[in-house]
Amino acid sequence: MNVSIYETDKSNIGRAYDLMKMAFAQQRNIIDPEPGIFRNDTIRSLSSEIDRGEKRLVVALHRTRLMGCVLCGVNQENPTEDFYFGRLAVRPRYFGNGIGRQLVEEVERLAKEEKFLRSTCAVRIALRQNIAMFEKWGYEIVGEGTHTGYAEPTYYKMAKSL
Numbered sequence: 001m002n003v004s005i006y007e008t009d010k011s012n013i014g015r016a017y018d019l020m021k022m023a024f025a026q027q028r029n030i031i032d033p034e035p036g037i038f039r040n041d042t043i044r045s046l047s048s049e050i051d052r053g054e055k056r057l058v059v060a061l062h063r064t065r066l067m068g069c070v071l072c073g074v075n076q077e078n079p080t081e082d083f084y085f086g087r088l089a090v091r092p093r094y095f096g097n098g099i100g101r102q103l104v105e106e107v108e109r110l111a112k113e114e115k116f117l118r119s120t121c122a123v124r125i126a127l128r129q130n131i132a133m134f135e136k137w138g139y140e141i142v143g144e145g146t147h148t149g150y151a152e153p154t155y156y157k158m159a160k161s162l
């Protein structure tokens, strides 16, 4: 699919938020806790984070239609070396067309341009297919994390050297 991928300002956050909810909806009954987009985020909170420079928005557009998006920024766990991305989301009817991969490649390009050493993300342990996808794209499991209130680890930290 022919899409344009680029970083954009917060004027697109409303439709990006809707698309993220659409993409993550199918995981609501699969992962515990449910996806962060349903627990943590609102359009207002994401806009503020973009205003403060904590998060940046990259979009994939086909003509004017939003096909995918991802949030990225400095990884606060290792701010001098690691860039982070999350909420990677593609319009569900268009899964498997390379849009997710192109979004991640753009995040990696931004990170490299800004001299970060690694691109990093967090992936739920229960979502084996996502872990396999990131491994295929050069990411490795480098640690694990546990959501507050859970006894066992719930996600892997994954990283790729740039």
Ligand SMILES: CC(C)(COP(=O)(O)OP(=O)(O)OC[C@H]1O[C@@H](n2cnc3c(N)ncnc32)[C@H](O)[C@@H]1OP(=O)(O)O)[C@@H](O)C(=O)NCCC(=O)NCCS
Pocket: 023, 024, 087, 088, 089, 090, 091, 094, 095, 096, 097, 098, 099, 100, 101, 102, 122, 123, 124, 128, 129, 130, 132, 133, 136
């Ligand atoms: C995950 C998501 C962003 C991927 O986007 P997409 O546009 O469908 O992905 P792409 O078409 O670019 O790539 C899919 C890749 O995964 C690979 N893949 C899929 N299932 C796989 C599996 N079980 N094992 C290994 N690789 C797999 C495909 O072969 C393809 O690899 P390629 O790029 O080398 O051809 C999209 O499915 C989505 O929005 N899912 C819901 C939200 C989500 O889970 N986000 C990620 C949170 S970590």
